[in-house]
Structures are given as structure tokens and as C-alpha cells.
Amino acid sequence: MASETELIDVEEQDLYEHLRIVVDKGQSLLRIDKFLMHRIENASRNRIQNAIELGNVLVNDKLAKSSYRVKPLDVISVVLPHPPRDTEVYPENIPLDITYEDDDVLVVNKPAGLVVHPGYNNYTGTLVNGLVYHFEQLPTLPGNDGRPGLVHRIDKDTSGLLLISKNERAMTWLARQFYEHTITRKYVALAWGDIEQDGTVTGYIGRSIADRRVMSIYDDETKGKWSVTHYKVLERFGYVTLIECQLETGRTHQIRAHMKHIGHPLFSDATYGGDKIVKGTSFSKYKQFVENCFELMPRQALHAQTLGFVHPTTRERIHFEAPIPADMEAVLQKWRKYIAAGVEQNAG
Template identity: 75%
Template sequence: MVDHLEIEQEEKELFEHLRIVADKGQALLRIDKFLMNRVENTSRNRIQNAIDAGSVKVNEKEVKASYKVKPFDRITIVLPDPPRDTEVYPENIPLDIIYEDDDLLIVNKQAGMVVHPGFNNYSGTLVNALTFHIQQLPILPGNTGRPGLVHRIDKDTSGLLVIAKNEWAMTYLAKQFFDHSISRKYLALVWGDLSDAGTISGYIGRNAKDRRIMDIYDDPEKGKWSVTHYTVLERFGYVTLIECQLETGRTHQIRAHMKSIGHPLFNDESYGGHKILKGTQFAKYKQFVENCFALLPRQALHATSLGFKHPKTKEFLHFEVPVPEDFRLGLEKWKAYTTEQTS
């Protein structure tokens, strides 16, 4: 966890002071690479300069860039420039609003849009757009910078999100997410051929070497319990279209789960799906897959349906949206390829 230290006001205007404690499961990793994964709004040169200047200390001692971070290491770093402004500024960004009333709205998020401001994404986010659309979104304790949000989907995942427009709606919806009574289904195109249906579970937590991705563990000390149920919808030989129903909603849950069973999402760069994992060695096939990657230039994951009880009326609402154009074109190309191979 990163904490800003207490410092004098005039110094605060010039420097950013950070303290990080390495997790107990931290694998040995160079300090410069470790900090690149953990410090927001920075660059390798900025980290390197701080190390060279003696502004990075581990357990209160200056270190070189080659130092390997170990579990429980206490790292402090002083960087020029103050912390980012945490206020969310309204931006007039078009939204695909599926439903709206006095308590909530349902948005069909496009792929490529970050949900809330954060690591190197402080504008152009869904929250910036929502703050323009709704002047006063609710903020609950622990939700600073994420007004109205009770869940999220990844930047390059498309699909449905519910937004709370007042504190009661936010509390009521959050309770449903906590109780796992929200119905959420995703469509995913994955590498390989799967059984007709299955369930994937395990403790999901940060990868020890790269904090940007998640791993599945057997040890409850290393993560949070996660469960995904999947059903095969259509097979295309080397890839399969599946429907995933979330029992829990953890960061990168479907992406990490599918990788853990050897079937990463098609074109998911973070989890290895951006390479040709199944199929022939023929140049024609390789070109075909590259063309599919170009049509669907992100992980093939879409939040297609969402169901929950309305916070005021208690009526069960259900929403469903089709896959967007890039996903549709990718599926059509695989269908055509499969038909050609079997004809």
C-alpha cells in the first residue's frame, strides 16, 4: 500500500514522498522494475534518476538499481513534482446510456475507455464523463475518486455497467455485489477447445513479479476467493466462444481464470493470448490470425448482461447488449474460416 508521508507545505509543493512495503509473497525483483510497477504516473528514467540521486531507500538505506526487492522490504522514494490532483473533473464525453432513472443508470462502455481515473489515466475516463452527465455522484468511504461506481470492467473490455446516482442506491447495489446476488454474464473468445461447461475457482491475487496482472493461488493468504462458471456457445476449431457467469467479481477474474486452465482470451496481451497458441504452422493460417487480431485489437471479452434488484422499487431489472462491432467482425471471420476448413 502506498502512503503519502506528512511533510511541510512548501516542500509538498515540490516533491512527492511515497512509502511502499513489499508483500510477503514478493519474488526477488530489481528495485527499478519493482517501482515501475508500483508508482503511478512515472517513467523508467524518472525512477532511475531517483535511484542515482539517492532518493530511493530500502529499509532506510540507499540502494542501486540492481538491488533485489525482498518480502517485507520497506521502500521510500522522493520524486520531483507533487501528487496528482485527486479531484475528478467533468468532461463532455458521449456515453451509450441503456437505461436511466432517478437512482441509477446503465452504461454500455466501449472498449478502450478507462472506468475511473488512475495510473496514467487522469482524464477521458468513464467517471469524467459521468461527472459531466450527473452533477453530483455519490462518494462513500473508501470510494474517493470513483463516484457512483459499485463495480468496474477493464479498459479493453466492453459492456454493461450500473452507476449509482445517490448514496442509497450506491449502498443498496454494493450490498448486492457483496452478496453475489447480482447476475453478470460475459461473452469471451478463448484459445483452444473446452469441455461443454465448467467452473474455475481459486484465490486470485497479484502476480509476485508483475503487479499489473493476477494469478490464481491455492493459498488463501495470497488472494481473494473467486469463482467463474462457463458454458461453451460455439466452437471454431482453434478458438471457442464461451459465456461466463461470475459468482464473484475480482480484478481480471475471467482473464486470469481462463489463463489458469490453459485457455487465455483471444488477443489478451497481458495474459498471453496475443500470440498464436493453437493451430497450424502454415503461413496462410498465421496471416489469418494476424488479420483477426487487427479486427479485434483487444482481449475478446464483453459484459453482455446484467441483472439486479432496483434499489427503490425492488423490481428485478435485466439488461442485455450485443457484442460491439470489433468483436462481431472477429467472430464472423472465425466462423468463415471454420466453414471453409470443413467444406
């Protein structure tokens, strides 16, 4: 069953805004930073100038400079992280597994079971509470019940790498990369079934009509938001397959819903039907083996393993990997032994 926190998660695309402004015919010449201050709600001049400096403002599809003077019928495109809100988040001394940190960004390896941000029934004990304690001040986003520094998110019971911005300039820079899908994110997942070949899942993802706790894939663009997941086979175990999933878009429950949609729900994913035997034999020994695996890892077999992005200051592309966590590794080892034992038995 999906947690309340998972239900209120916003789309990553909603963490920042993409604005398209067509300048009025009667507009007099005016510096673009001043013009945008009057056209964008809660936009300070510093916030606008940051966006211009980082290349997040285009005029007629060309990079704008702060000194540019807007003209009638100019088409202005802006990508900005949403402005801060007054939402208090209480600091808590929660241990953080920090993969990388500098003055601009933090990469944290989130364990499964840790809620990312405060929300309904989870106002304390979240990753964000720990971030506020350790780093005192981080930029925030609106409509989020306090998500300082977050430019994307992963589900409570998914483990792996999460990118945090430590100042508004970094957030603006990273927001553009997420918007343009240039952030590299790869997950490893254990899915039910023998997946024959690599592939791509696409479709409009939205809340299920039958159950609002889960996401469904539609052909109708009015029922959801466009989503793309590429998957590649890493290792086969007959009844389950270890795959790598690369995200193009960042929708709620995207990988989990996509794999369910093509008939391969993630192993031990209760929300999407992966917490029961989907493929395999009727033998009681096999049933007991699978149940033991579920006990070892009572959550979806999904880990955000790889993260790559262009750094906001150095402008160099950097890349990080997080090892598969102990619970998921233990389940993979059990499957390897189970399949090997079966092969030896058949060979004998």
C-alpha cells in the same frame, strides 16, 4: 502489457465495507442508529438509517429497525458503501451510450478502450469524467481517486455494461447485492482452444509473484482472495471457443486470469498470453488469418453482455443486455467463415 490504470484497480469487494461488531458487556441500552454513528468512522445518522431501512444492518442475524436498542453482547453486521472523500473529478463532455436511466441508477454500455475512472496517467478522458459532466453530482467512494457512482468496474479494454448509482441510498442498496453475489453478470469471451464442456474455475486470486501486472490463481488463501467463475460453451471454432462466463465474485482480471489458469487464455489478450497463436496449424495462411483477427480487435475478446439486479426503489429484478461490439463481432464472423471454408475444402 497491462495499463497503469488497470494496475491500481481495487477489488469490487473493496468498494464497500462489511463490519461485524460485538457489543461490549457493559453497554447501556442505546438506539442502534446512535450506537453505530459512534462506532463507524465517517458515518452520518442519515447514512446509518439508510442502511437500516434497506436491510443492510442485522442484529443477531435478524433485520434491525432504527428504534432497536442494542444490548450487551449483541452481534451487529453492517454492509455499507464506503463514505465520500474530497477528490475532485473534472467534468468532461464525453458521449455516453446509456442503456437505462432513472432517478436511482444508470446502466451504461462502455466501449473498449475507455478507462472507467481517473488514476495514474489517466486523470482525464475517463467514463467517470463523462458521468460527472452529464449528471453533476454522484456519490463517491474512498481510496479511489474519484469514482462517483461506481459500485463495480470493468477493465479498460473490456466492453459492456456498467452499473452506476445516482444517490447514496441506491449505492447502499446495490452494495449489499454485490457483497452477497446476487447481482447477475454474464460475459461473452473468445478463448483459445477447443473447450470440451462447461465448467467452473475457482481459486485464490492475487498478484503474480513473477509479474505484478498480472493476476495468478493460488491454492493458498494467504496469497489471494477467493474467486469463482462459471463458464458455458456457446460456439466452437476448432482452435478457439466462444464462451459465456458468469461471475460469482468480482476480482481484478478475474475471467482473464481464470481462463489463462485452465489453459485457455482469451483471444488477443496481450497481458495473459492470448496475443499469439496458442492453438492451430503451422500454415502461413492460418498465421496470417490470426494476425488479421488481432488487427481487427487489438484487445482481449471480452464483453460484459448481461446485467441483472434488484432495483433499489421498485424492488423488482431488472435485466439488461448489450450487443456484442463491432470489433468482436467482426472477429467471430471471420472465424465462422474460416471454419466453414475448411469444412467445405475437406468435404471436397
